[in-house]
Amino acid sequence: MTELRINENKKICEMSPLLYGIFFEDINYGGDGGLYGELIANRAFEYYDRDGKKDLHKMRWEPKDRITVTDSCPLNESQRYSAVISGAVRNMGFCGEGFSTRAGEVFRFMVYAASDKHAELSARIVNGNGEEVAPAKIDIDGAEWKKYELELTSCADCKNAYIELEPHGCDIRIAFTSLFSTDTYKGRKNGMRRDLAELLAALKPSFMRFPGGCIVEGRSFDNMYNWKDTVGAIEERRTNWNRWQMEEYQQEGRDSSDYFQSYGIGFYEYFVFCEDIGAKPVPVINCGMTCQWHEGLLVDMGELDKWIKDVEDLIEFANGNIDTKWGGIRASMGHPEPFGLKYIGIGNEQWGNEYFERYEVFADKLMKKYPDIKLITSAGWKDRGWEFDLAMDWMSRNKEKAYAVDEHFYKEPEWFLNNISRYDGYDRSLPKVFIGEYAAHSDSDIKARRCNWECALAEAAFLTGVEKNSGHVIMSCYAPLFGRADHQQWQPDLIWFDTDRSYATPSYYVQKLFSENAGGTVVETAISDDGIKVTSNVMPDGTLIIKAVNITGDAAEIDIKTEKTYDNISIEEIAADPKDENSFDEPYKVRPRFVKADGGAVTIKPYSVNIIRMENK
Numbered sequence: 001m002t003e004l005r006i007n008e009n010k011k012i013c014e015m016s017p018l019l020y021g022i023f024f025e026d027i028n029y030g031g032d033g034g035l036y037g038e039l040i041a042n043r044a045f046e047y048y049d050r051d052g053k054k055d056l057h058k059m060r061w062e063p064k065d066r067i068t069v070t071d072s073c074p075l076n077e078s079q080r081y082s083a084v085i086s087g088a089v090r091n092m093g094f095c096g097e098g099f100s101t102r103a104g105e106v107f108r109f110m111v112y113a114a115s116d117k118h119a120e121l122s123a124r125i126v127n128g129n130g131e132e133v134a135p136a137k138i139d140i141d142g143a144e145w146k147k148y149e150l151e152l153t154s155c156a157d158c159k160n161a162y163i164e165l166e167p168h169g170c171d172i173r174i175a176f177t178s179l180f181s182t183d184t185y186k187g188r189k190n191g192m193r194r195d196l197a198e199l200l201a202a203l204k205p206s207f208m209r210f211p212g213g214c215i216v217e218g219r220s221f222d223n224m225y226n227w228k229d230t231v232g233a234i235e236e237r238r239t240n241w242n243r244w245q246m247e248e249y250q251q252e253g254r255d256s257s258d259y260f261q262s263y264g265i266g267f268y269e270y271f272v273f274c275e276d277i278g279a280k281p282v283p284v285i286n287c288g289m290t291c292q293w294h295e296g297l298l299v300d301m302g303e304l305d306k307w308i309k310d311v312e313d314l315i316e317f318a319n320g321n322i323d324t325k326w327g328g329i330r331a332s333m334g335h336p337e338p339f340g341l342k343y344i345g346i347g348n349e350q351w352g353n354e355y356f357e358r359y360e361v362f363a364d365k366l367m368k369k370y371p372d373i374k375l376i377t378s379a380g381w382k383d384r385g386w387e388f389d390l391a392m393d394w395m396s397r398n399k400e401k402a403y404a405v406d407e408h409f410y411k412e413p414e415w416f417l418n419n420i421s422r423y424d425g426y427d428r429s430l431p432k433v434f435i436g437e438y439a440a441h442s443d444s445d446i447k448a449r450r451c452n453w454e455c456a457l458a459e460a461a462f463l464t465g466v467e468k469n470s471g472h473v474i475m476s477c478y479a480p481l482f483g484r485a486d487h488q489q490w491q492p493d494l495i496w497f498d499t500d501r502s503y504a505t506p507s508y509y510v511q512k513l514f515s516e517n518a519g520g521t522v523v524e525t526a527i528s529d530d531g532i533k534v535t536s537n538v539m540p541d542g543t544l545i546i547k548a549v550n551i552t553g554d555a556a557e558i559d560i561k562t563e564k565t566y567d568n569i570s571i572e573e574i575a576a577d578p579k580d581e582n583s584f585d586e587p588y589k590v591r592p593r594f595v596k597a598d599g600g601a602v603t604i605k606p607y608s609v610n611i612i613r614m615e616n617k
């Protein structure tokens with residue numbers, strides 16, 4: 001019999017209320033082609049070849065010989081291209097896979113169009129066989145750009161559906177187009193795909209880190225992420241290429257040259273989404289450096305003022321009165337109330353002296369002007385080594401210049417098991433820790449990595465150590481969040497999806513269990529079996545929550561000894577074979593289940609995560 005002893009009177013720390021959050025980056029088609037509800041790919045004919053060799057402006061539109069793309073008739077400064085269509089043309093959707101419809105589903109279509117004489121544009125949704133499932137017609141009545149909007153209702157369930165546009169009467173010029181189901185998350189216009197957003201909301205994340213990731217850094221100055229490009233009317237946002245076009249993994253038999261950032265999910269949408277799911281926004285901004293994994297371009301120290309001004313304007317956009325410039329823009333977009341921005345990451349995964357000299361300039365200016373905003377610095381991409389040591393050294397000399405430091409770990413499962421007590425010895429006088437990206441990787445070869453229970457179990461074991469230190473390790477989030485099946489540039493990912501299906505991985509369910517059972521006071525907990533990793537917390541209502549992670553292949557009978565008495569015990573467990581995974585066909589193979597608890601000793605299964613709740617009715 002294993003003894004689990006809990007002293008509810010011996011406080012270890014208050015658990016950080018921000019401990020479990022999410023990290024969203026537009027990688028693996030997680031944004032455009034994923035969470036973003038837009039169904040038209042290359043909606044404004046703005047796709048381009050970053051090397052300037054190929055013409056991609058017609059990409060995802062077919063047949064190409066009925067389309068002439070020109071830059072002689074721009075819609076505005078951001079939409080420089082438009083198309084003349086001479087016959088029926090289809091948009092093939094993201095990754096060329098179209099989209100799905102349900103009978104009765106209503107879609108919102110928008111197009112900027114013009115024609116030299118009176119013409120009619122049919123805009124219909126067709127299924128994979130070319131049969132019409134939602135018809136509509138628009139009168140085009142002028143040679144100047146005009147916005148037309150209409151709703152289409154699908155009469156059938158279908159997969160691989162497409163929007164088809166056909167001019168009647170004469171050729172028609174079209175610029176910006178857009179198609180959304182009205183069934184987005186919370187029914188928002190320009191909203192999020194509902195199933196994916198619901199999976200995120202179900203995690204009850206306390207914060208959301210966004211928009212990246214390497215995408216914030218970009219691969220060139222022009223490719224850097226600037227939040228100002230992402231606000232205002234969607235038809236006024238420029239298209240930027242997605243730096244994840246360039247990863248080697250996807251190039252083997254894959255083509256991601258259609259991976260762009262429409263900025264349809266922009267900073268306004270991120271903030272609203274955070275509010276919708278009850279998460280604190282944690283934007284990450286470019287600190288004047290491109291991706292250090294690659295070009296590592298640096299903005300001159302003397303030119304950082306523009307970058308810092310962008311952060312100041314971001315704070316005004318999020319928190320300013322509506323009579324300020326950026327607060328007014330927020331209000332004009334539909335949100336007069338401030339968003340309550342409190343945390344900002346200065347740079348993503350940065351390291352080296354060139355980072356800290358830039359960080360200091362940001363910190364010196366921003367901290368003086370915004371003492372309530374908490375700045376997050378970076379420890380780079382490793383758990384140890386010169387980059388990490390340099391960050392620790394810088395922090396020990398500049399304790400007051402950062403609220404928290406962002407650590408990233410993509411490591412094998414054993415690393416997570418060996419690092420459960422990593423934070424026990426951290427110097428509490430240093431900035432707090434934000435584990436801004438982590439995931440257990442089952443293989444060093446990215447193509448061979450699995451989203452299996454072995455990885456999730458190791459992450460769960462690691463989190464027991466994090467909870468014990470959550471007075472200092474205040475935030476954590478898994479990465480990346482989304483993977484579009486067969487189009488990913490990176491794996492493992494927390495949630496997988498295709499045009500209309502999605503499933504959560506074992507790691508997702510670990511995140512969910514830990515997040516749902518966070519809070520209160522972490523109390524002293526000890527177990528006689530080293531193969532079972534434990535932590536426990538007492539909630540404000542007196543409920544004792546024990547997290548017990550059995551990393552061994554043996555079941556264990558546990559005798560729970562507490563200081564207080566409880567009259568109700570319930571157990572939620574995930575138990576699986578280490579190689580088990582979820583999939584589209586078996587989405588719930590690994591998931592939490594409530595098991596019977598009779599009181600007295602509790603039996604926990606091999607390779608299991610157990611949430612044992614003890615309460616008084």
Ligand code: AHR
Nearest residue numbers: 213214215348349479480
């Ligand atoms: O999560 C994938 C990538 O890993 C992130 O974009 C980057 O920050 C890290 O290198």
